Amino acid sequence: MAKKQHIAHDVLNEIPLLVECGILDAGSAERMRLHYAGQIDSAADVRGRLSWVLGVLSAFLIGGGAIMIVAHNWDDFSPSLRLAAAFLPLAAALAGGGYVLHSSRGPVWRDAAAVLISAFFAVAVAVVSQVYHSIGTLSDFLTWVLPPVVALVYVFGGLALATLYVVALAVYFAGASAGFFWPNLLLAAALVPYLLGYIRQKAGRFPAQWARLLLVVTAVMMMIRISIRIDSYSVAFFLWSVFLINLYLGGLVARRSSAFNLLMSVGGLGMLIFVAVFSFNGWAHELSGDWVYGDLGSKAVGVVALGVYGWNILFALMKRRPIHYWVALVLPGLALISVAVGMLSQRADWLIALLFNVYFTFGGLTMMVYGFRKGQLTPINMGMAVLALQMLLRFSEYWESFLTRGLVFIAIGVLFAAVNFWFVRHFRRKSKPEATS
Amino acid sequence: MRHRHVRFALFILIGIAMLAIAGHKIVLAEYTLRHGAPYRVRLTGFDPQDPFRGHYLLFRMPDRAERADSGWAGRPGDRGFVTLSRSGDGFAVFAELRAAPPAAGDYLRVDRRYMSQEFTPPFDRYFVNERQARFAEDAMREAQTAGRCFLDFRVYNGFAAIEDIVIGDTPLRQLLKADAGK
Numbered sequence: 001m002a003k004k005q006h007i008a009h010d011v012l013n014e015i016p017l018l019v020e021c022g023i024l025d026a027g028s029a030e031r032m033r034l035h036y037a038g039q040i041d042s043a044a045d046v047r048g049r050l051s052w053v054l055g056v057l058s059a060f061l062i063g064g065g066a067i068m069i070v071a072h073n074w075d076d077f078s079p080s081l082r083l084a085a086a087f088l089p090l091a092a093a094l095a096g097g098g099y100v101l102h103s104s105r106g107p108v109w110r111d112a113a114a115v116l117i118s119a120f121f122a123v124a125v126a127v128v129s130q131v132y133h134s135i136g137t138l139s140d141f142l143t144w145v146l147p148p149v150v151a152l153v154y155v156f157g158g159l160a161l162a163t164l165y166v167v168a169l170a171v172y173f174a175g176a177s178a179g180f181f182w183p184n185l186l187l188a189a190a191l192v193p194y195l196l197g198y199i200r201q202k203a204g205r206f207p208a209q210w211a212r213l214l215l216v217v218t219a220v221m222m223m224i225r226i227s228i229r230i231d232s233y234s235v236a237f238f239l240w241s242v243f244l245i246n247l248y249l250g251g252l253v254a255r256r257s258s259a260f261n262l263l264m265s266v267g268g269l270g271m272l273i274f275v276a277v278f279s280f281n282g283w284a285h286e287l288s289g290d291w292v293y294g295d296l297g298s299k300a301v302g303v304v305a306l307g308v309y310g311w312n313i314l315f316a317l318m319k320r321r322p323i324h325y326w327v328a329l330v331l332p333g334l335a336l337i338s339v340a341v342g343m344l345s346q347r348a349d350w351l352i353a354l355l356f357n358v359y360f361t362f363g364g365l366t367m368m369v370y371g372f373r374k375g376q377l378t379p380i381n382m383g384m385a386v387l388a389l390q391m392l393l394r395f396s397e398y399w400e401s402f403l404t405r406g407l408v409f410i411a412i413g414v415l416f417a418a419v420n421f422w423f424v425r426h427f428r429r430k431s432k433p434e435a436t437s
Numbered sequence: 438m439r440h441r442h443v444r445f446a447l448f449i450l451i452g453i454a455m456l457a458i459a460g461h462k463i464v465l466a467e468y469t470l471r472h473g474a475p476y477r478v479r480l481t482g483f484d485p486q487d488p489f490r491g492h493y494l495l496f497r498m499p500d501r502a503e504r505a506d507s508g509w510a511g512r513p514g515d516r517g518f519v520t521l522s523r524s525g526d527g528f529a530v531f532a533e534l535r536a537a538p539p540a541a542g543d544y545l546r547v548d549r550r551y552m553s554q555e556f557t558p559p560f561d562r563y564f565v566n567e568r569q570a571r572f573a574e575d576a577m578r579e580a581q582t583a584g585r586c587f588l589d590f591r592v593y594n595g596f597a598a599i600e601d602i603v604i605g606d607t608p609l610r611q612l613l614k615a616d617a618g619k
Contacts, residue, residue, distance in 0.1 A: 133563050
């Protein structure tokens with residue numbers, strides 16, 4: 001990508017000379033200028049996007065790490081000290097958010113601040129309920145947490161928090177009972193004006209398409225909630241709607257990207273939606289022995305994911321096969337083995353978890369590296385979505401202590417932030433001589 | 438510029454709301470623990486964990502009451518109110534499940550279940566340090582076998598807060614503290 005940008009800079013510098021020598025006329029020179037300037041903008045756009053991705057991911061990881069360290073349940077401290085410890089990160093995040101807003105920082109900072117404030121707010125509420133053992137349901141928890149979060153979406157803008165909000169809404173809708181009918185609908189409806197405004201503002205660009213997807217997911221969830229109110233057995237309708245969204249997304253990506261993007265992103269995002277809905281009950285466990293006889297949701301996860309990937313494999317076989325196609329072929333194989341093993345034995349949870357860890361991490365990183373090399377935004381975003389999903393799933397691991405996982409989360413978050421910092425500085429340094437030449 | 442100020446003002450309001458929501462939960466729990474009416478129920482339990490909030494002892498408490506509103510046409514998950522009284526041996530009795538709070542006496546705000554006389558109890562878990570989860574589970578299991586595992590809680594205005602789990606005659610918190618000191 002950097003090489004391409006160098007060439008674009010060189011050509012732009014040469015254009016006046018070519019016009020002077022009579023090799024190019026004014027019209028052709030202008031067309032060339034527009035073409036190569038567009039390439040530079042596009043490269044800068046990709047860098048900005050990756051920077052945003054890393055910023056949000058590091059905020060998400062640090063927030064997640066804080067949640068797990070809190071979950072460690074510090075009995076060594078008194079309840080009042082634990083409560084104070086719950087409020088301090090929130091207060092610090094709010095102060096940081098205020099500074100970001102006041103100093104009109106860029107979208108990376110705004111998105112990261114919004115995600116961090118929301119995560120620490122959720123932590124504070126969770127700690128209070130933990131200290132008093134007054135838990136209630138997950139729906140109760142989300143009823144308190146989500147209203148301020150959706151307000152933050154409007155204040156900070158961007159799609160990172162909006163995306164996490166939609167994932168939380170999916171969990172809220174899937175777990176909520178009849179008593180939460182109106183809160184469900186109102187909290188979903190609260191996001192719609194923002195998404196509509198965003199789509200209009202970014203018309204024709206990738207973020208607008210992402211916002212459109214979020215809008216479709218939100219609207220379908222609302223329709224399903226209403227239908228469940230009418231018919232409590234409409235879960236099947238819910239699953240089929242998510243499947244249709246998956247197909248819609250496939251079409252969306254296919255129209256503007258390469259086959260590889262389609263291959264990875266359709267399955268990746270489909271899994272994101274499905275697993276976000278079902279993971280909080282420990283989906284790996286559901287995929288094990290109970291998979292055959294278990295509930296519709298677990299079966300749908302396996303069948304739809306494998307169907308989509310099977311279709312993608314056929315698609316890949318008809319095309320050229322560089323390394324990333326082989327990666328994409330290996331991943332569904334891992335999924336198949338894990339599901340098959342899960343069907344055979346309930347004790348295969350650890351193997352399923354291991355395989356899916358490899359699956360998501362490898363897939364997410366491959367997408368991001370591929371997108372970065374090719375200068376394409378879509379795979380970078382999809383890679384981020386898959387890695388974020390990986391992070392979500394790690395919350396339900398059992399065999400490491402919360403303290404260890406929390407510290408690892410925070411360390412990775414800091415590492416992402418450091419990479420981001422290096423990334424921004426590296427390209428700034430590289431672009432300086434070009435700008436002066 | 439004006440737009441920016443409005444946005445900043447809104448942000449401050451959101452921040453206050455966030456702190457108020459978390460603070461409100463503390464005030465309500467503290468007030469209930471100090472001024473609420475005390476009750477006790479028998480428990481059963483085991484040891485799982487919550488992905489966000491750590492290790493806990495999951496337990497079961499009574500979840501049935503007579504329906505006071507036989508004409509209830511609601512759906513599972515609708516909010517309801519269960520009245521509370523005490524039996525002769527001092528344990529809590531969940532008396533009536535109704536659509537509206539009673540005019541007098543203690544009650545709990547609950548979700549109704551599929552069976553019309555069932556409700557979701559306000560508590561089902563007690564958080565413990567992950568290092569001590571196994572110890573707490575074993576202590577609870579032994580006490581349950583002897584029918585000596587109880588939950589003490591207080592109720593105020595439909596809201597309930599856990600005082601402690603009692604193993605035999607000793608509060609679990611006290612047992613955990615003693616175990617931590619070993």
